[in-house]
Amino acid sequence: MGRTTTTISCWIGVLWWLCSMGMAGAQGTPSTATPAPAAIVLGAGERVISLDSRSRFWIDDTGKRPVEQVEAAALADTLPWQLRVPGSSYNLDGNKAMWIVFDTVLPTRKRWFIELQSSGLDRAQLFYRGADGQWVEQEAGDVKAVSDWPVPGRFPTFELSSAGTEPVRHFLRVEHARVDFATPVALYDQAALVASREREQFLLGAYFGLALLITLVAAANAIAYRDRNFAVYAVYVGSLAIGQLAYLGVGAQHIWNEMLKWNEVATFVLPGISGAAALWFARTVTEPGRFSKVLDMFVWLLILALLAAVALDTWLLTRTSFAVVMVLAVLSLVTVAGLIAMVWIKGDDPYIRLIALGFVPVVVMALFPVARGLNLMPASGLTRYALAIGAAVEMPILFYALTLRGNRRRESRVRAAALSHNDALTGIAHQRTLLQRLDDAIARARTLKRPCALLAARISNFDAIIEEFGRETGERMLVVAASHLRHAITDIDLAARVGSHDFALLLEGPTTAEIAMSRAQQLVASGLRPNDALPPAATLKFHITVAMLPDGERDAPGSLQWLVDGLDSMRPDARKLIRPLNF
Missing domain, CATH: 2.60.40.2380 (Immunoglobulin-like)
Known part of the structure; x- marks a missing residue:
């Protein structure tokens, strides 16, 4: 605790010295x-x-x-x-x-x-x-x-x-x-x-358009999934964009043109608020409280201090009060960099390093406008646009990382919700879902006079694999088989598990016997290829029956049973692995 306090005090002393040097620049x-x-x-x-x-x-x-x-x-x-x-x-x-x-x-x-x-x-x-x-x-x-x-x-x-x-x-x-x-x-x-202004307006329009899009989508994700990370991210991106509206003069030109009093302070107020929002977001995604309660408390105090300094500066309107805001902004950047380094080293979340990487462009680019605010460098294109450039690079990286992280955290809920229509082990549809879809497909095929196809597939060497490698390898085989089935269908088709090691493929829409046989051959070939999830000697040997539907008066359960009976009639050592039933 004492060492942390001493370190923080040293940082504040160094930053105040830098600020003082910037204010005391040669003016003679x-x-x-x-x-x-x-x-x-x-x-x-x-x-x-x-x-x-x-x-x-x-x-x-x-x-x-x-x-x-x-x-x-x-x-x-x-x-x-x-x-x-x-x-x-x-x-x-x-x-x-x-x-x-x-x-x-x-x-x-x-x-x-x-x-x-x-x-x-x-x-x-x-x-x-x-x-x-x-x-x-x-x-x-x-x-x-x-x-x-x-x-x-x-x-x-x-x-x-x-x-x-x-x-x-x-x-x-x-x-x-x-x-x-x-x-x-x-x-x-x-x-x-004119050319300079047109170029700047185009680039600024692209930045603010991206910021608005990211803010709205992040807010929608926060509401739809009740995701706190996306909620804070939406606040952060929105506040950063509003701060840039003031800093770049776009707000004074297009939004608060007649609000002269507000325009006088907006350039100082809004960037400070966006800095506090950035620190809040960094704390939310890095969760420093897991590593140190003192550090977590320090981050909260720094956020409050930055907001208080902005309020004080708005009231006093002096060089010293603005310098305090700049010192706290630099301290915030140092804190964000420290949080990034901490989670990079200690973080166990698989996506935390991608999130940390997303912060880097803004942390680096923010140094230039802060240095300008401390009078350490003259105004230039870099001090004007560096933060907007960094934010434009950062926004899609962080949004992608938060999406991956959110999907991972919601995976158990998604799988639980899908149990009503999906197989728990393989994730593909179960038999009841298949029969509902198959019944609708047969009815449409009879009405439109356009056939569909149904394939039944069995892992013929399943029992032998379990006997040689164990039950766990057998379960892995089922998951791998489901993956092969997914790759063999289009968006309108359906793959389902219909037995212990039996599967079915429903090829909806207008199809032909040639297409159905091609899918069957693709499935057989993919099963014979080695897979990293299985032992080298464990390959999937599929037996497949194929039928074009409707076939006579058979309904959905009857059609499926017809194909499964066809699998039962195939010998385990059969050389012909694909058997068409009605063509």
Whole structure:
């Protein structure tokens, strides 16, 4: 107990240190100004142009300077403008605002746009002077509904000036609190922007469609089979998808477009809730209580702590409160990884390793958005989409594993329910079920003038096998024989056990004597092949009688007895193993 507590405390200390290092990243701005980069020539062979190393920035600590003053300071170089380099991050807490300035030249009349490649930005504004010398202002971010953005979408996007061949200076102003601003900013021509958005919408639609399907089917399985694992899995997949709706900006664009207050906190609240659901699901399927009650209690406390931290962060809305959520998220990932390792080593469930393997994609991919939340790496496609990619890989694996596990646990109930119409040992139909189906088949055959076929099969060497190898081997022979019968029929046919070591095959639907004889030959050949479930010298020697029905006025019991009498008349050492009775 003491060692476990000490280990947990060490993990929390390390994670808090990482969080503190992420929040205390280099934010210093040198006092000297960097010369302005050359104007960006739009349409000169490039369709997507990054602003990294091609723009300058300055952070307004008050957040109150108007664009006119910033423009004047940029012309006079009286502010400490610095070159914006790749991978940089900036703390804009305390009402700070970042100004990014760049010049463009547009030789053609094509439309160009600037896109800030992150959702959930508090505010983004673009300023430039139009042809009449007046300021053109565009605004996007969480302060406005996406439908009111200049270019609606998941990311703040603005159209650039389409003035002539003279350079135009653009001023991009960004407000973003609680998480460092480390968003890639790029210029797109219209065709490239449309293509990028169409590709993203297609992939995101595939992910959310898969998530919805898995959630609904898992919920249906939970209700139909009263399976707690599927119920928790449905909650987990659904909450993870809802969290991604917020994190990827899809919810703000399509679902809660007008709910501005909710949109401000959704990006922070929903991923935290989905993290708690993931931990709950991991606990449900790994069952740590079987190995350690302390560990099981720790998992429950961690779930409650994560939910409490999310609630506290929603109330306080500070960088520190969000850092606490991120620390607990990392601790949750470590805990899930530990649970996976534990069941991989100690688990006795045959499908637990497949379940553990299913967790790996999300556990690995979740590290990237968590590292972004801790300001340990800048925003990128990997930090945006890694978790969705991991979830898309994980969902079918876990669903398949849970299905196999559920089928195994329900097997005894299924077999018990099937005893009313199936043989207890072999699992195929018993004689009463066969006679009911055979009676219906004969009636249809008489009405439609289309014959069916009935085959009776006997294991002629059954007594000899029992005498040589014992009763257990004899029972195995019956199960193997039933397996051969299943492989010899189609979905509309029926295999049944009608005696101690006698079986029958009903070939329904329009059939011919040639088809019936072919099935009989297939059954004889399969029985003579060695089987891993039997001793090498134990093969199944079938005697088979075949009849096309209806035959005269014989009913179902009479027809079956006719074929069994035919088996009785065949000598055990008969060389001809298949005997047609009426053709």
